[in-house]
Amino acid sequence: xxxxxxxxxxxxxxxxxxxxxxxxxxxxxxxxxxxxxxxxxxxxxxxxxxxxxxxxxxxxxxxxxxxxxxxxxxxxxxxxxxxxxxxxxxxxxxxxxxxxxxxxxxxxxxxxxxxxxxxxxxxxxxxxxxxxxxxxxxx
Numbered sequence: 001x002x003x004x005x006x007x008x009x010x011x012x013x014x015x016x017x018x019x020x021x022x023x024x025x026x027x028x029x030x031x032x033x034x035x036x037x038x039x040x041x042x043x044x045x046x047x048x049x050x051x052x053x054x055x056x057x058x059x060x061x062x063x064x065x066x067x068x069x070x071x072x073x074x075x076x077x078x079x080x081x082x083x084x085x086x087x088x089x090x091x092x093x094x095x096x097x098x099x100x101x102x103x104x105x106x107x108x109x110x111x112x113x114x115x116x117x118x119x120x121x122x123x124x125x126x127x128x129x130x131x132x133x134x135x136x137x138x139x
Contacts, residue, residue, distance in 0.1 A: 003020075004020055005017055005018065005019050006018050011038075012034065012036060013029045013033070013034055014027070014028045015028065017045075025040065025045060026038065027041065027045060028041070043078065043089070046078070047078050047092065048076075050092065050119075050122060050125055050131070051075075051076040051094065052074075052121075053119040053120065053121040053122060054074055054096060054111075054114050054119050054133070055072045055074040055096060056072075057113075057114035057119045058098065058110045058111055059098075061109075061110040061114060061118070065109075067100060067102045067110075068100045068102065069099075069100045069102070071099040071100075071138075072096065072098050073097045073138075074094055074096050075094070075095045076092060076095075077094075079092065088129075089128075089129050090129060091129050092129060092130070092132070093133075093134075094132070094133045094134070095135075096111060096135040097135075097137075097138050098137055098138065099137070100137070107137060108135060110135070111133055115131070
């Protein structure tokens with residue numbers, strides 16, 4: 001199977017990425033490089049893909065465990081390695097916060113399954129840089 005995305009520069013340096021169903025992500029570059037900062041920078045889109053993939057997989061797994069999930073939020077920090085040019089992520093930290101009456105052991109089990117078995121973004125990115133994950137229940 002091939003997944004296709006088209007990236008088109010629309011206005012100045014604004015990039016609109018579209019998939020085959022015409023879902024779109026707007027990106028831009030920093031003003032100091034001539035952009036307008038009118039959308040995501042391309043590298044944070046990678047972080048969003050990781051956070052989206054992990055959080056939805058955690059939710060799906062917890063629901064299959066019949067856990068009462070009220071909400072899931074993923075906070076992602078990309079740690080830039082500024083010793084290399086161009087800058088790249090040296091590591092990424094992901095904190096998943098789940099609201100619901102769920103035991104910590106089930107949260108940890110769901111996160112482990114998500115990051116090691118189901119979240120293809122996590123599996124792919126771990127080949128490039130370390131991903132440090134944690135999960136907790138929001139009170």
